[in-house]
Amino acid sequence: MVVAALTGYVVATFGYKPMFIFASCSYLIGLIVIHLVLPALRPIEVVHERVSAVVD
Secondary structure, three states: OHHHHHHHHHHHHHOOHHHHHHHHHHHHHHHHHHHHHOOOOOOOOOOOOOOOOOOO
């Protein structure tokens, strides 16, 4: 509810331009945050093991 109210205030006061700027920058901000939190991303090595099912 707070975000909706804040969005309404920003649009009523400044128009839609600040919201479009925020929307266009949010992806890059998220990418920067991910790279700061996890600086070294490596693929996970999955080891496949054979599982034998015993059926009585």
